[in-house]
Structure formats: structure tokens, C-alpha cells
Amino acid sequence: MSQAYCTATYRCYDDKADFQKKALGIAVGLTVGSWxxxxxxxxxxxxxxxxxVVSVTEHGGAEPGTRCADIVIAYPDVNFxxxxxxxxxxxxxxxxxxxxxxxxxxxxSSDFLSAFPGPKFGMDGVREQLGVKERPLLMSIFKSVIGHDLPNLREQFYKQAxxxxxxxxxxxxxxxxxxTPLRKRVEACMEAARQAEAETGQKLLYAxxxxxxxxxxASQAKLAIASGANALLFNVLAYGFDVLHELSADPEINVPIAAHPAMAGAFxxxxxxxxxxxxLLGKLMRLAGADLALFPSPYGSVVMPREENLAVQAALLDPALPVRMSFPVPSAGIHPGLVPLILRDFGTDVVVNAGGGIHGHPMGTAAGGQAFRQAIDATLRGVSLPEAAALPGNEALRAAIDSWGYKQP
Amino acid sequence: MSQAYCTATYRCYDDKADFQKKALGIAVGLTVGSWxxxxxxxxxxxxxxxxxVVSVTEHGGAEPGTRCADIVIAYPDVNFxxxxxxxxxxxxxxxxxxxxxxxxxxxxSSDFLSAFPGPKFGMDGVREQLGVKERPLLMSIFKSVIGHDLPNLREQFYKQAxxxxxxxxxxxxxxxxxxTPLRKRVEACMEAARQAEAETGQKLLYAxxxxxxxxxxASQAKLAIASGANALLFNVLAYGFDVLHELSADPEINVPIAAHPAMAGAFxxxxxxxxxxxxLLGKLMRLAGADLALFPSPYGSVVMPREENLAVQAALLDPALPVRMSFPVPSAGIHPGLVPLILRDFGTDVVVNAGGGIHGHPMGTAAGGQAFRQAIDATLRGVSLPEAAALPGNEALRAAIDSWGYKQP
Incomplete structure (x- = not known):
């Protein structure tokens, strides 16, 4: 093929279809109409x-309803x-x-890709902003936000930080x-961030x-940034990938964007x-410009099978896609005792996204963050969690493990 | 409840869950977080x-995997x-x-609804623009468009018209x-529309x-309108409902919008x-402002079960929703012989959306449209299609029935 094509891979289920014929029907029907x-x-x-038709690969077929084929069709770029x-x-x-x-x-196709700058910061850019080169990052979520006022949100923020x-x-x-309107929320939380940074010496991003x-x-994003926001959270699927693409390509929106998977379970x-x-949550989020991409972890209550999870991660980091990598953020149901599992599955290029695992800590919210950081540091040094928990200074980790247990892979 | 709530109805499948507990978990977890x-x-x-929790209605349960419940949750408007x-x-x-x-x-809630003007024209407005008060409307689609130049598209348009x-x-x-860039396409096709109108005396809308x-x-829509377009087609689900809402609420976009269901099968x-x-294709399309709403017909190759179809129609026309009605457009696989079936299922407030059924007519494209109109007129008069096809002047209908057959309900 001398001209440019984009390809689509489908899995079709049909107990009676001639899959070759079906593939040809798609290739013609969705382009020139008739041939x-x-x-x-x-x-x-x-x-x-x-x-x-690039390929038709039949598989399954033993039981009724299981006959299926993977069909790859190439669509000429000139059509769209x-x-x-x-x-x-x-x-x-x-x-x-x-x-x-x-x-x-x-x-x-390269030509299609040329319209997509991809993430403005990507994984490396986020690391650079935070000055953290090697270790997994730790993300925290407010315990609850609806019905809370600014002082309360600010206090939650400060303790997490x-x-x-x-x-x-x-x-x-x-x-x-x-x-807690956007501008005031950003101002209050960023002030709490500076206050915490003065104590911990650590930078942080507030999405x-x-x-x-x-x-x-776009104007809301710029208002948030003008008010001090250094990151954004966005419910991509409630708006469409193109909206993320336009936001991330906007030169004035110069902070990382974290893509939330809300509504993804409908797809x-x-x-x-x-x-x-x-x-959905890997390649398209990345192409559209997500600097960080959240997706359901295989550990928590909102689950996705582990192999599917790792395929999402692979898409976010695939070196074959010529745009910056998106930071993988497997989310939900994560406590410090799962850190060795997360690092085994995702390596160090991962954001450990803790919600209840921080706020529910028996010694309080700040200890919740410390327990995660202690679990991450121990795992990176090859020290098991029970060993690490016994070390002086690691009381927060010990309390977390006493509460939620741990899994050593 | 003295305050305003919106409700969501879910169907949950779970062989082990306590559905009452699950419902409470949703009601608390998606609002205040903990209670x-x-x-x-x-x-x-x-x-x-x-x-x-408004209600929990369990049903099913005989076979494994079939235990399920419909859960209705009310969400306070103040939260979103x-x-x-x-x-x-x-x-x-x-x-x-x-x-x-x-x-x-x-x-x-009424309060939530107050932010949605709904369709600017709706079914009655579309009828008014066309000067057709009673009968079902007839919509036609180009046979093929990709790779065709302006004269070719203009010619296709003229013959259909x-x-x-x-x-x-x-x-x-x-x-x-x-x-066939937008502006030139609109100019060429609207010129063909005027030319046809001079012969037939009939108005038509080009989406x-x-x-x-x-x-x-929005600016593309206004460019199209400035170039003479009197309707728009929009792939709502590729952009999100809010985009349709904003387009339809824009006072300068003063032509009917037809919502296409592309991507709906992913949902x-x-x-x-x-x-x-x-x-998805009924209530939300209408609330977001679709003047006409396309959805897969129960007759063609791209099928949706009939009862689901009628539920889509019901949502588009439900008098309980205080916005204009959207014109139902069941689409795909429709030929003149199906007109009695369509009118039995949908009544007269329907757009008969014909594609191949017009272009594939043995006597040509213009005869294709005539055959549909003859089938519609006969059915409204209570004349069966074979009877009508035998009448002088109805050669087009006769040829259509000879080609594709007919179904008399």
C-alpha cells in the first residue's frame, strides 16, 4: 500500500457468518459503499x-455462541x-x-498521528515537575468532598499533603x-500545598x-491555572476524546491533565x-493527550482482569506510539499492603492511587500517606513489608498492615 | 422529599449480592461517601x-447468572x-x-430540566418547515459519497429530490x-433542491x-447555514451529549438537527x-436537542428488537418530558414493501428513512422515492400494497414490490 491507512481490529461473534465475506463487507461498506x-x-x-481486508483470524467455535474471528480492516486516510x-x-x-x-x-498512519501532539508533559514531564525520577508516585484522593466547605477541604488537603x-x-x-467553587478551591488547596511543602520539602500536584x-x-482550565492550579482532572468519556485532545493541545493549558475513566464501564x-x-483507556487517552491515565486496578472492588490491566499499561507506555507516555494510574481498592503487588505488576513507572487507604489509616491521614511511602521505599529496596514494618520510624506502615494485611508476591 | 432530585434506574446482575445493601451503597457512595x-x-x-434508595425490585434468579434487580436511586440536584x-x-x-x-x-427534576430548552424545532417544527402536517415523512440517503465529486453528488441529490x-x-x-467541502456541497445540493422543487412543488430539508x-x-454549523443549509446531521455520541445541547441551544443555529446514532452499538x-x-437514543438525544433522532430499525440488517425500538420512539414522543418531541427516524434496511409495517409500529409520526430502497429501485432513483410515497399514501388510505401497486400511476410501487416483496401486517 503506497497510500496512508489507519487500521481497526474487531472481534466478531457469529455462529453462522462467513467471516471472510463479513470482512469484505465491512471494508467496502464503510468506505466506497459498493464495489x-x-x-x-x-x-x-x-x-x-x-x-x-488485512486479516481474518477465526478462533473459538467449540460451543454455540463462541465462534468468532478477529478481523483487521485498513481504512484509507483520504476518507476521513x-x-x-x-x-x-x-x-x-x-x-x-x-x-x-x-x-x-x-x-x-503517520499522517493521521501528525495531527496529535499527544501528552504535553507525559510521564517524564510529570516526574520532572515533581523532581521525582525513579520511584513510583503516590496519589491521594479526598475522603469526601460533596457538602464540605473550603476550610474543611483545605484541612483534608493539608493532612494528605x-x-x-x-x-x-x-x-x-x-x-x-x-x-467550594473552582477558583477558591484551587486557591485554598494550593495554599495548603505550600504550607505542607514548607514542612515536608516535597512538591505536589493538585489535579x-x-x-x-x-x-x-478551556476557559475554566485557564481560570484554574490562573488561580494556581498545577494539574487538571478531566472526565474524558463524558465529553469525548476530541475535547481532551483540544484541551491538551492548547498552549495556554500548560499543566498536566489526568484522565479519569468515569463512564468507561459503559464501553x-x-x-x-x-x-x-x-x-479506550490506554491508546486513545494517550493519543488524545492524557499526561496521567486512571483505570480500574485489578486489586480493588472495581476490578478489571490483571491481563487487561497490563494491556492498558502497555498501551500507555508503548514506545511504538510516537507521543509522550501517559503515566499509568491503576485505581481503587489500594492499601499499603498491596504495594509489592502493584510494583511487581507495573514496575516503578506507576502512580499508586490511594483513597480509603490513606484516610482510613488508624493513625490518621498523614500517617496514611507515610505508610504508603514506607511501603514503596521498602519494596524498592527489596525489603518485605513485615520486615520493613518492624523497623523504627515505620510505625505508620506497621499500623496499616495490622489493619489491612499485606500481600507479598 | 422537599428538595430536588434526579433519579437513575439501574439493572444489576449479581448471584450473591444483597441488592438492598448494594442500593444503599450506591446511594451513599456516589453522594456523601460515608454516612x-x-x-x-x-x-x-x-x-x-x-x-x-427509591426502590429495589428483584427479578430473575432461576438460572445462575440471572439473578438481578432494578434499583432506583435519587440523587440530590445540589450535588451536580x-x-x-x-x-x-x-x-x-x-x-x-x-x-x-x-x-x-x-x-x-424540574430544576435540572430548566437548563435544557430541548429541540428548537422538534417534530412539529420540522413538519411546519416542510408544510407537511399529517403523513409520515420520507428521508433519503446518498447512495455513496466517498470519492464522489460535486457534480456527481449534486446529480444524486437531484434524482433523490x-x-x-x-x-x-x-x-x-x-x-x-x-x-466536496462543506460550503460547496451545501451550495450545490441546495441548488439541486431548488431545481427539484421547481418541478415537484415540494420543499425539502438537506441535513x-x-x-x-x-x-x-458551531462555526462550521453557521458556515453551513450561511451557505444555505436548512438542516444538520450530527454524530452525537462521537462528541458527547453536551455538544449537541450547546449546538441546539445556540440561537444562530436556527435549523433542525438530526442526531445520528453512530457508535451507539458500543453502549x-x-x-x-x-x-x-x-x-441513549431516545430521552437523552431529545433532552440534548435533537429535532430528528435516528435509531436502528427492527426491519433491516442493523437490527434492534421491536420492543426496544418502540421504547426509543416512546421516549422521543413522551408528553411527560416538557421539551419539544424529536421526530423518530427508524433506519436501515427499509424498502417500500415495509411501509405498512413501519406505519403499524410507529404510526404516522415517523420519518421513513430509505437508503438502498431508493437508489436500488429498478426504474431509477426518482422512481425509488415515488414508490415510497405511493406506499405511504396507500397505507394511509387503508389500501393494501398489492392493490395500490395495480393502480395506474403506481408503476414505481409495483416495480419495488416485484423487486423486494412486501409485508402486510
């Missing part, structure tokens, strides 16, 4: 618009504009409604509200939740329908 | 932010801003990833492109596909996950 009945002269003109809505509507607009079919992956966390994020369900009408998001968990998690 | 351990004084302050991303993230952000759970319905269709829509996969970067959609078909079609 075999075109006059030869017209075919020559239309060839550059015609989709191609250089934006994600156009690509997604082309490859999975009508087709998403055509029987049991799931979009597994997308491949992008004291424990040595690197990032604090808003709850994704905290919207513009009279008690404030970017919400409201789509057309006002990825079904084997038969939707969009696979590594594409 | 039972709050001091009494704090409870009094937080009560107005607390979610409420008056926009769909905020409501959706509140009720189905994190929860969408929490096991097998599907969002079935939403109920809106000659057959007496009321609306012609772009293909949803036609993006900004050098062969041009609104595409490109999110922040440019609605699974019984266990996602968002139910009547909510």
Missing part, C-alpha cells in the same frame, strides 16, 4: 478510497479528517450496531458548587476537576460489544 | 447531599451542575465499572474533504454532516453493561 458492480473506469478512480470523532465514526459508527462486534484496537503524597486529585463527582459546559472547559466490560479497555 | 459513621450534627448538615456530563458522571461514572450493571433510565422525498441526509462518514474539531462545530446492546437504547 463489484462499479464500472472498471470508476474502480480505478475509487480504488484509493476502498477499504482493505484528522480527528478522533471522524476515525471512530468511520470504523465503528454504523458497525457498532451490526451484531456482536467489539472494537479491539486501532492502528494510526503532610503524609508525603505527590499528587492529590479532586473527586470526579465534585462539580462547580457554591461551597482540580474540570467540569461544566463543553465550550467553557469495555462486555466481551461482545463496545471498545476494549486497552484501546 | 453511618458520621456524627449526628454532621448528618444534619449532610442530609441534603445524601442519595436515597445542570449539565449532562455532570449528571452522567454522578450516576454512572465510577458505578459503570462496578460489576454487571446497566443504566436503564434517568429521571430529571425528484422522487418526492422530504429530507435528504449526508452519509455520516462524509467528512470535510477536498472533493449536511457537521464534523471536525469540537471547538469549531446499548449488552444486557449487562452500558446504557439502554431508549435512554
Amino acid at each position: 463489484t458492480d462499479l464500472p472498471e473506469a470508476r474502480k480505478a478512480e475509487m480504488e484509493k478510497h476502498l477499504g482493505r 479528517s484528522r480527528d478522533l470523532p471522524a476515525l471512530l465514526v468511520t470504523v465503528f459508527g454504523k458497525l457498532s450496531m451490526d451484531g456482536r462486534i467489539k472494537l479491539l484496537d486501532l492502528g494510526f 503532610l503524609g508525603g503524597v505527590d499528587l492529590i486529585k479532586d473527586d470526579e463527582i465534585l462539580f462547580e458548587n457554591p461551597l 482540580v476537576n474540570l467540569t461544566g459546559p463543553t465550550s467553557k472547559l 469495555y466490560p462486555s466481551p461482545h460489544y463496545g471498545i476494549a479497555a486497552p484501546l | 453511618t459513621d458520621l456524627p449526628e450534627a454532621r448528618k444534619a448538615e449532610m442530609e441534603k447531599h445524601l442519595g436515597r 451542575s445542570r449539565d449532562l456530563p455532570a449528571l452522567l458522571v454522578t450516576v454512572f461514572g465510577k458505578l459503570s465499572m462496578d460489576g454487571r450493571i446497566k443504566l436503564l433510565d434517568l429521571g430529571f 425528484l422522487g418526492g422525498v422530504d429530507l435528504i441526509k449526508d452519509d455520516e462518514i462524509l467528512f470535510e474533504n477536498p472533493l 449536511v454532516n457537521l464534523t471536525g474539531p469540537t471547538s469549531k462545530l 446499548y446492546p449488552s444486557p449487562h453493561y452500558g446504557i439502554a437504547a431508549p435512554l
Whole structure:
């Protein structure tokens, strides 16, 4: 193929279909519409618009309802504009409604990719801002935010910050509200951050939740930044990937953006329908410009199978995609005793995202952060958690393990 | 409840769960975060932010994996801003990833609704623009658009228009492109529309596909309108409901918007996950401002079960929602022989959306439109299609029935 194509990989389930024929139907139907009945002269003109079947791989088939095939189709770039809505509507607009079919992956041409600067900071940029080169980062979430006033939020923020966390994020369900409006919330929390930094000597990023009408998001982001915000949280799937893309490409929005997976469960968990998690929460979030990408961890109550998790991580870090890497943030159900497991699964390039594991600590919120940092330091040094917990100074870790136990892989 | 609440209805599948407990967990977890351990004084302050369990209805349970419950939760309006991303993230952000759970319905408080003007024209406004009060409308789609130049598209448009269709829509996969750029496409097609109108005496709407970067959609829409477009087609789910809401609420975008269901199959078909079609393609499209709402018909290749279809229709026309009604447009796989079925299922307030059924007509495209109009007129008069096809002047209908058959309900 001398011209540029983007590819889509689908998993189709059908007990009766001729998958080769189905693949050809997709390649023609979603591009030129019809082919075999075109006059030869017209075919020559239309060839550059015609989709191609790259491969059809059948598998399964033992039980009824399990016969399926992975189909890869190449779509000529000339057919769509250089934006994600156009690509997604082309490859999975009508087709998403055509029987049991799931979009597994997308491949992008260099030309298509050239429209996507990707994350402005990415993993390395976030590390640089925090001055933390090697170890996993620690993120903390407010215990509860709805119905709390500014002094309360500020106090929660300060206590979390004291424990040595690197990032604090808003709850994704905290919207513009009279008690803690964006500008005042940022001012109060960033003041708490400076106060904590004076004590701990440690920088931190506060990802404030970017919400409201789509057309006002960029100006809200700039208002947050002007008020001192040094990071943003964004519910990407409630707005669309293109909105993240435009925000991250805006030169005035010069802080890292953390992509929240809210609504993702409407897309990825079904084997038969939707969009696979590594594409939805990995590749597309990264291409659209997420500096940090949150996704359900395999450890907590909101679960995703471990192999799917690692595939999301792989997409966020895949060196083949020529944009900065997104920092993987497996989230939910994490306490200090799980740190060895997280580091085994994700290595050191991971943000340990703790919620209840910090606020529920028996010695208090600051001790919650300390317990995580102690667990991370011990694991990096090859010291088991029970050993580390017995060391003087590691009382916070000891209390956490007494409360929640631990898993040594 | 003296304060305002929006409600969400979920279907949860779980063979072991205590559904009452699960419901309470949702109501508390997605609002105030924790409740039972709050001091009494704090409870009094937080009560107005607390979610409420409205009902828990268990059903199923005979076979493993079939035990399920419909849970209705009321969420205090005070917790979220008056926009769909905020409501959706509140009720189905994190929860969408929490096991097998599907969002079935939403109920809106009057206060929440007050932020939504709904469709600017709606079904009655579209009828008014076309001067057609009673009968079902007929919509036609280009046969193929990718790789076609302006004269070709103009010619396709003209032939469709000659057959007496009321609306012609772009293909949803036609993006900004050098062969048929938006402005020139609108000019060429609207000129063809005027030419056809001079012959048929019939008005028609041309829904041009609104595409490109999110922040440019409003200006693209205005460019299209300035170029003569009298309707827009929009791939809502590739951009988000809030974008449709903002477009439809823009006073300068003073033409009907047809909402295309592209990508909807990533959300609605699974019984266990996602968002139910009547909510996704019905209630939310209407609230966000769709004047016409397309959805997969129960007749064609891209199918949706009939009862689900009728539930989509019901949501588009439900008199309880205090915004204009959206014109229901069941789409795909429709030929003239299905018209009696469509009218039985949908009544006269329906747009018969014909694609291949017009272009594939043995006597040509114009005859294709005529055949549909003849089928509609006969059915409204209570004449069966074979009877009508035998009448002089109805050659187009006869040829259509000879080609594709018919179904008399």
C-alpha cells in the first residue's frame, strides 16, 4: 500500500457468518459503499478510497455462541479528517450496531498521528515537575468532598499533603458548587500545598476537576491555572476524546491533565460489544493527550482482569506510539499492603492511587500517606513489608498492615 | 422529599449480592461517601447531599447468572451542575465499572430540566418547515459519497429530490474533504433542491454532516447555514451529549438537527453493561436537542428488537418530558414493501428513512422515492400494497414490490 491507512481490529461473534465475506463487507461498506458492480473506469478512480481486508483470524467455535474471528480492516486516510470523532465514526459508527462486534484496537498512519501532539508533559514531564525520577508516585484522593466547605477541604488537603503524597486529585463527582467553587478551591488547596511543602520539602500536584459546559472547559482550565492550579482532572468519556485532545493541545493549558475513566464501564466490560479497555483507556487517552491515565486496578472492588490491566499499561507506555507516555494510574481498592503487588505488576513507572487507604489509616491521614511511602521505599529496596514494618520510624506502615494485611508476591 | 432530585434506574446482575445493601451503597457512595459513621450534627448538615434508595425490585434468579434487580436511586440536584456530563458522571461514572450493571433510565427534576430548552424545532417544527402536517415523512440517503465529486453528488441529490422525498441526509462518514467541502456541497445540493422543487412543488430539508474539531462545530454549523443549509446531521455520541445541547441551544443555529446514532452499538446492546437504547437514543438525544433522532430499525440488517425500538420512539414522543418531541427516524434496511409495517409500529409520526430502497429501485432513483410515497399514501388510505401497486400511476410501487416483496401486517 503506497497510500496512508489507519487500521481497526474487531472481534466478531457469529455462529453462522462467513467471516471472510463479513470482512469484505465491512471494508467496502464503510468506505466506497459498493464495489463489484462499479464500472472498471470508476474502480480505478475509487480504488484509493476502498477499504482493505488485512486479516481474518477465526478462533473459538467449540460451543454455540463462541465462534468468532478477529478481523483487521485498513481504512484509507483520504476518507476521513484528522480527528478522533471522524476515525471512530468511520470504523465503528454504523458497525457498532451490526451484531456482536467489539472494537479491539486501532492502528494510526503517520499522517493521521501528525495531527496529535499527544501528552504535553507525559510521564517524564510529570516526574520532572515533581523532581521525582525513579520511584513510583503516590496519589491521594479526598475522603469526601460533596457538602464540605473550603476550610474543611483545605484541612483534608493539608493532612494528605503532610503524609508525603505527590499528587492529590479532586473527586470526579465534585462539580462547580457554591461551597467550594473552582477558583477558591484551587486557591485554598494550593495554599495548603505550600504550607505542607514548607514542612515536608516535597512538591505536589493538585489535579482540580474540570467540569461544566463543553465550550467553557478551556476557559475554566485557564481560570484554574490562573488561580494556581498545577494539574487538571478531566472526565474524558463524558465529553469525548476530541475535547481532551483540544484541551491538551492548547498552549495556554500548560499543566498536566489526568484522565479519569468515569463512564468507561459503559464501553469495555462486555466481551461482545463496545471498545476494549486497552484501546479506550490506554491508546486513545494517550493519543488524545492524557499526561496521567486512571483505570480500574485489578486489586480493588472495581476490578478489571490483571491481563487487561497490563494491556492498558502497555498501551500507555508503548514506545511504538510516537507521543509522550501517559503515566499509568491503576485505581481503587489500594492499601499499603498491596504495594509489592502493584510494583511487581507495573514496575516503578506507576502512580499508586490511594483513597480509603490513606484516610482510613488508624493513625490518621498523614500517617496514611507515610505508610504508603514506607511501603514503596521498602519494596524498592527489596525489603518485605513485615520486615520493613518492624523497623523504627515505620510505625505508620506497621499500623496499616495490622489493619489491612499485606500481600507479598 | 422537599428538595430536588434526579433519579437513575439501574439493572444489576449479581448471584450473591444483597441488592438492598448494594442500593444503599450506591446511594451513599456516589453522594456523601460515608454516612453511618458520621456524627449526628454532621448528618444534619449532610442530609441534603445524601442519595436515597427509591426502590429495589428483584427479578430473575432461576438460572445462575440471572439473578438481578432494578434499583432506583435519587440523587440530590445540589450535588451536580445542570449539565449532562455532570449528571452522567454522578450516576454512572465510577458505578459503570462496578460489576454487571446497566443504566436503564434517568429521571430529571424540574430544576435540572430548566437548563435544557430541548429541540428548537422538534417534530412539529420540522413538519411546519416542510408544510407537511399529517403523513409520515420520507428521508433519503446518498447512495455513496466517498470519492464522489460535486457534480456527481449534486446529480444524486437531484434524482433523490425528484422522487418526492422530504429530507435528504449526508452519509455520516462524509467528512470535510477536498472533493466536496462543506460550503460547496451545501451550495450545490441546495441548488439541486431548488431545481427539484421547481418541478415537484415540494420543499425539502438537506441535513449536511457537521464534523471536525469540537471547538469549531458551531462555526462550521453557521458556515453551513450561511451557505444555505436548512438542516444538520450530527454524530452525537462521537462528541458527547453536551455538544449537541450547546449546538441546539445556540440561537444562530436556527435549523433542525438530526442526531445520528453512530457508535451507539458500543453502549446499548449488552444486557449487562452500558446504557439502554431508549435512554441513549431516545430521552437523552431529545433532552440534548435533537429535532430528528435516528435509531436502528427492527426491519433491516442493523437490527434492534421491536420492543426496544418502540421504547426509543416512546421516549422521543413522551408528553411527560416538557421539551419539544424529536421526530423518530427508524433506519436501515427499509424498502417500500415495509411501509405498512413501519406505519403499524410507529404510526404516522415517523420519518421513513430509505437508503438502498431508493437508489436500488429498478426504474431509477426518482422512481425509488415515488414508490415510497405511493406506499405511504396507500397505507394511509387503508389500501393494501398489492392493490395500490395495480393502480395506474403506481408503476414505481409495483416495480419495488416485484423487486423486494412486501409485508402486510
